[in-house]
Amino acid sequence: MEQLFQAIYSGILYGSVYGLMALGLTLIWGSLRMLNLAHGSLYLVGGYLAWTIIDQLHLPLLLAFLLAVAGAALVGLILQLALINPLLGKEGWDSASLIATLGASIVLESAALLIYGPQVKQMPTVVEGQFKIGTVLISNQALVVIATAVLFLVLMSVFLRASRHGLAIRAISQNMDAARLAGVPARTAFLIVMCISAALAGLAGVLLSSIFYLAPTSGFVPMVKALVVTIFGGLGSVKGTIWAAYTIGLLEAALQVYLGAGWALPGLFLFMIVMLVVRPNGLFGLGEVRRL
């Protein structure tokens, strides 16, 4: 019973953060049809910026949070303007965008290594206090993380359904040609998608590295897990992604609790392989027709 409760608690924590990461990936996939391999390094940008501002500059928490997320969004903007925009509409888009984002991720990762060194960084505890339910220790910081993540997932959902730009993004994901004919400015929409996606990755970086440690390579695993979530939920589907994030989070936590931490990633991958063989279009298999 206690183990089950521990698994559910960690699962919700992981699921919330994976949801943020995966939502960014799926938005980009849906609109740009691009696999953004730099997503994990945007996570790093958020994490390291937050660490620098809180631990080195001793600025207030909220400011650090805002600056880190804005910084990640800015890096995303630069990425889009410098690397992705010149490739739009050229032949060999699939491979060129894959390589461009891979290059960007290597640049950001090695920059982090050069600036911060290979030692792991630990964010200071910003929200004090913890309490116990049974034998499961729950920290207030983790609760704040979950609350923030859920808040932003809801905000994103509202943004995509109700705002003008959100509707434009959804229109482009459903049918690019029709959306452009109807007067949706595609490049502006791409720019907004990239900024939002980068901000979400940065946010995930801030939140998750406040609980775990931070190293120049620690963007890779969250990105791979976000990929697992995105594909499990059906590429390009927002609803599916959020459901999948919590499913994968709970599954990972259960694997950790019942089989040991070493099994989490291999277990997820084995699950993924079986899943793709059985249902190649994901949990909410939208196929190629309906997205977002």
Added chain:
Amino acid sequence: MIQDQGLSTREAPATLSRLQRSAIPWANPNRLMIGVMLLLAVLLPWLTLRLAGGRFITHLLITFFVWGIVTQCWNLIMGVSGIYSFGQLALYAVGGWTTGILALHFGWNPLISIWLAPIAAVVAALIIGLPTLRLRGAYVVLLTLAFHELLRNYVVNGPTLVSGGGYGLRDVPKLPFEQFGGGWEILLYYYFGLTLFAIATYAIWRILHSPIGMAFRALRDSEDYAVSRGVDRFRFKLFLFAFSACFTGLAGGFMTHYQGAASPSLLTFGVMINLLAMIVLGGWGTFWGPIVGTALLTALPEVLRAAEAYRNLTLGIALALIAVLAPRGLVPLVSQAIRTLVRRLRKQDGPI
């Protein structure tokens, strides 16, 4: 597979026109160039071993042969057939570990066990390929990365037989070349590597210039048309995947015995990126691209030893720049430039 298609005509009749001959490129290799290059490659170590630090240069050449095989095979998968597989390094490791374990723990003769490396790699490729190759794009990236991570995990945390307690395989028996004396040992390794490289390169050239290669170019350029003309995408992809795994595994096995070790650090992301950069810099999807890229990225880091700390940063910038400015890579860029230059010198606009 070639004979099935009924397309293969090995011997071209002597009376074909130039245009007709260019339609069957596998029938007319440039024999003179191949001969000269092979002769140079055979004589090269006799020259390098006389230079100061010659052993190291020869060692670099052997490294070039091994990575050259791997990048050519990976290019066949990534560039030619458009399967975004990140599992090539894992296949290389499967080969290396197979023969390493057989020789180290079961006392096999390395000269025999090395031939099991390609077989194991092909089996692994079929295991990954069967579920993966029906899928596309992002799915393939994820599944092959997953396979890579699973293998890395197993090699680090697996039973001691495989992981050696986290150090990998150490003191693996080398190929029995030392009995010929110190000077001969590295020379024999060089010739072994050269032979493997030459065979792999010829096989890949043959594949590229065969009905299979043409089917892949058709699939890449217009998939709908190729499929409607009867190209079975899955079967061709699986064949190429297994074919490239065969040579990759063999290269892995050779490297394990040459170094006498197989370390889990082989499976880090940095090595993978380095290999990918070789393909991308040289020319994605071209025959010469991976060879030139491998030569560049094997030689340059040794020349620029001082910049070692900035190696990854430079590689990343180079990848991004290439993707934006010259997505086809350096080899097509340079050959295009030379062709334009020649045409301008002749001052006439003929067809290319």
